[in-house]
Amino acid sequence: MDGDILVVEDLWKFYGREAVLRDVNFSVRRNETKVIIGPSGSGKSTLLRCINLLVKPDRGRIILDGDIVTEKKRDIHNIRSQIGFVFQHFNLFNHLTAIDNVLLGLTKVKRLPREEALRKAKEALLSVGITEDLWRKYPAQLSGGQQQRVAIARAIAMDPKIILFDEPTSALDPELIWEVLNVMEKLSRGGMTMIVVTHELGFAMKVAHEVIFMDGGTIIEKGPPDQILMHPKNERVRRFMERMIYLYSLNNQFKV
Amino acid sequence: MLWNIAYILYNYGHAIALGLGYTILITLTSYFIGLLLGISIALLRVYGDRASKALFTIFVELIRGTPMMVQLFFVYYALSEIGILLDPITASIIAIAINSAVYQSEYIRSAIGSIPYSQYESALSLGLTKLKTIWLVILPQAIRIAIPALVNEAIYLFKYSSIAYFVTAPELMYIGKLIGSRTFLYIEIYLILAFIYITASIILTELARIIEKKYFIPGLIKSRI
Amino acid sequence: MDWETNPQFFTYINLIFSSIGTTLILSITSFGLATIVALILSFIEVFSSRPFSKLVEWYGRILRGIPLILALFIFYYGLPRIGFPLPPIYSAIMGIAIVDSAYQEQLFRGAIEAVGEKQLEAAYAIGLTRWGVFRYVVFPQAFRIALPGWINEFSIVLKDSSIAYAIGVVEMFTQAIHIAQVIADYLKPLLIISIIYLGICYPLSYISNRFHRKLMEMGMVGG
Numbered sequence: 001m002d003g004d005i006l007v008v009e010d011l012w013k014f015y016g017r018e019a020v021l022r023d024v025n026f027s028v029r030r031n032e033t034k035v036i037i038g039p040s041g042s043g044k045s046t047l048l049r050c051i052n053l054l055v056k057p058d059r060g061r062i063i064l065d066g067d068i069v070t071e072k073k074r075d076i077h078n079i080r081s082q083i084g085f086v087f088q089h090f091n092l093f094n095h096l097t098a099i100d101n102v103l104l105g106l107t108k109v110k111r112l113p114r115e116e117a118l119r120k121a122k123e124a125l126l127s128v129g130i131t132e133d134l135w136r137k138y139p140a141q142l143s144g145g146q147q148q149r150v151a152i153a154r155a156i157a158m159d160p161k162i163i164l165f166d167e168p169t170s171a172l173d174p175e176l177i178w179e180v181l182n183v184m185e186k187l188s189r190g191g192m193t194m195i196v197v198t199h200e201l202g203f204a205m206k207v208a209h210e211v212i213f214m215d216g217g218t219i220i221e222k223g224p225p226d227q228i229l230m231h232p233k234n235e236r237v238r239r240f241m242e243r244m245i246y247l248y249s250l251n252n253q254f255k256v
Numbered sequence: 257m258l259w260n261i262a263y264i265l266y267n268y269g270h271a272i273a274l275g276l277g278y279t280i281l282i283t284l285t286s287y288f289i290g291l292l293l294g295i296s297i298a299l300l301r302v303y304g305d306r307a308s309k310a311l312f313t314i315f316v317e318l319i320r321g322t323p324m325m326v327q328l329f330f331v332y333y334a335l336s337e338i339g340i341l342l343d344p345i346t347a348s349i350i351a352i353a354i355n356s357a358v359y360q361s362e363y364i365r366s367a368i369g370s371i372p373y374s375q376y377e378s379a380l381s382l383g384l385t386k387l388k389t390i391w392l393v394i395l396p397q398a399i400r401i402a403i404p405a406l407v408n409e410a411i412y413l414f415k416y417s418s419i420a421y422f423v424t425a426p427e428l429m430y431i432g433k434l435i436g437s438r439t440f441l442y443i444e445i446y447l448i449l450a451f452i453y454i455t456a457s458i459i460l461t462e463l464a465r466i467i468e469k470k471y472f473i474p475g476l477i478k479s480r481i
Numbered sequence: 482m483d484w485e486t487n488p489q490f491f492t493y494i495n496l497i498f499s500s501i502g503t504t505l506i507l508s509i510t511s512f513g514l515a516t517i518v519a520l521i522l523s524f525i526e527v528f529s530s531r532p533f534s535k536l537v538e539w540y541g542r543i544l545r546g547i548p549l550i551l552a553l554f555i556f557y558y559g560l561p562r563i564g565f566p567l568p569p570i571y572s573a574i575m576g577i578a579i580v581d582s583a584y585q586e587q588l589f590r591g592a593i594e595a596v597g598e599k600q601l602e603a604a605y606a607i608g609l610t611r612w613g614v615f616r617y618v619v620f621p622q623a624f625r626i627a628l629p630g631w632i633n634e635f636s637i638v639l640k641d642s643s644i645a646y647a648i649g650v651v652e653m654f655t656q657a658i659h660i661a662q663v664i665a666d667y668l669k670p671l672l673i674i675s676i677i678y679l680g681i682c683y684p685l686s687y688i689s690n691r692f693h694r695k696l697m698e699m700g701m702v703g704g
Contacts, residue, residue, distance in 0.1 A: 334667040
């Protein structure tokens with residue numbers, strides 16, 4: 001498929017005897033936003049980490065825009081620089097300021113000259129709403145929402161082909177979740193290809209082009225958000241959704 | 257007694273200054289050699305192959321489990337038996353540097369260990385190689401975390417440089433003994449030396465505090481969760 | 482290294498083994514004294530009024546500021562001067578004890594402070610006196626927190642006992658050097674005593690590490 005930025009084929013991962021990922025197959029088209037939902041421990045995080053080879057799959061292939069990722073040995077670093085990754089716990093470099101965090105990849109991986117790197121870094125930071133007064137702050141001096149947005153800027157600045165989000169708002173205080181989701185929505189509408197693992201069903205409904213439901217390491221059902229979230233075909237998915245809707249129906253009362 | 261002290265200072269002040277100079281020389285040289293070696297040993301013990309890890313672990317435990325005196329006499333006397341002759345100052349520096357390197361490597365190693373795995377993940381995700389990750393992300397944080405211990409080590413070395421006395425290196429304690437044997441005013445000279453050491457210690461401790469403040473990055477220690 | 486053609490060497494090994502006793506007596510006595518003094522001082526520093534705290538603070542600064550050899554010499558030359566011409570081992574014990582007491586005081590003070598203000602608040606709230614708080618709440622916890630460092634400190638004292646060579650105390654290191662000077666071979670005696678020092682210090686460090694890990698598991702120490 002030409003329009004596919006990412007293809008995941010027959011992916012399996014074992015931890016000991018247990019299969020954490022089981023025959024996972026899907027592809028992501030250019031500009032598409034895919035959201036992966038499902039109960040904890042369903043292998044979603046592992047799946048993401050297999051895509052940029054932080055974790056080595058035991059079976060299967062991953063193809064990024066024509067490059068067979070799983071067969072890369074020495075130039076895996078090049079591949080990784082084309083895949084953005086946003087972690088649940090932000091994972092900013094604690095010894096660097098916000099702007100230095102964004103600069104690191106640009107200067108040391110992409111080897112851009114200082115002025116150009118600085119320009120891209122500032123652009124990325126501003127696009128996620130991190131203003132200049134925060135650029136020289138250290139991660140510990142920033143709120144969770146600000147840290148995560150810096151992490152997103154760090155990923156964006158590298159001009160990746162695709163960005164992977166691993167439960168980006170799960171570690172945030174409820175009030176701060178909005179600012180991060182907002183940035184992600186803007187990113188998606190701007191045409192970025194993204195895979196987002198999340199529990200934020202409202203976001204999935206609003207922003208996703210396709211939703212994948214995973215449980216026990218496999219894909220149970222995939223389809224447009226309307227289908228998966230509102231009228232799932234699979235029984236397991238329906239049960240999961242019922243419980244989540246119960247949670248969210250309380251919120252909907254405020255929406256009117 | 258006070259008169260005696262003044263007498264010593266007047267007549268032997270220059271000798272004491274010389275001794276102080278050598279003490280500082282031995283301390284600084286051993287410390288920085290120890291620092292470089294210590295970082296290397298720490299990195300090899302954390303990231304090296306099995307053989308390196310085993311080799312240096314044995315080495316570290318060996319040095320930690322024996323007195324600095326033994327190591328010093330080994331370098332100065334025992335090595336001469338197999339043909340390596342060293343002058344007192346060089347021998348002292350080598351022995352003290354190796355000893356310090358081992359302890360510094362422990363501080364750095366534990367600092368490296370306290371850095372969460374997520375920092376590696378983050379760096380690798382950007383496309384940094386393992387080497388670059390260690391150099392740009394792990395080591396800078398580890399050294400900052402280890403600064404209090406490393407700085408204390410320098411102060412500690414200043415005092416322990418005095419064991420060079422035993423191999424006749426002309427540092428403070430040795431000079432003190434010489435002056436004492438000439439004038440028989442042992443207590444006086446040693447009180448003078450005590451004063452010098454204590455003052456230096458207090459100054460170094462204050463310096464340490466300034467250095468720690470300078471390299472302090474908010475949240476670097478707390479974020480080790 | 483020819484062991485056979487050097488029979489005197491074996492006679493000398495006996496000397497080394499008999500000198501271990503002196504090393505142990507020296508180490509254990511000084512360490513014990515230092516511990517007692519340090520316990521008292523750390524209590525004073527944490528629980529007393531400012532002037533006394535400051536005094537202890539200065540005691541620490543002065544004694545931690547001088548090299549051990551210097552302390553030994555000061556006692557060695559000073560004691561006869563003030564009318565106590567004692568054998569060198571007394572100077573050694575006093576010198577090591579007084580210097581180590583300053584380091585142990587730091588260790589204990591840190592451990593007490595690590596117990597945390599909240600514990601103290603609760604203890605005072607139920608009506609305990611300062612001594613009661615110390616005895617029933619602070620000490621039991623501080624003791625556990627300080628244990629790994631305390632064991633490590635003994636290891637340090639044991640190794641530092643070799644410095645008593647400076648004033649002629651015939652402990653293990655001195656004995657080894659005397660032998661070395663006689664048989665004109667430093668390597669063998671140093672090797673032998675290295676093994677002995679290791680034989681005591683390595684197990685101690687292992688035990689100390691086990692305790693430290695246990696403490697971390699229990700959450701009493703931040704690791």
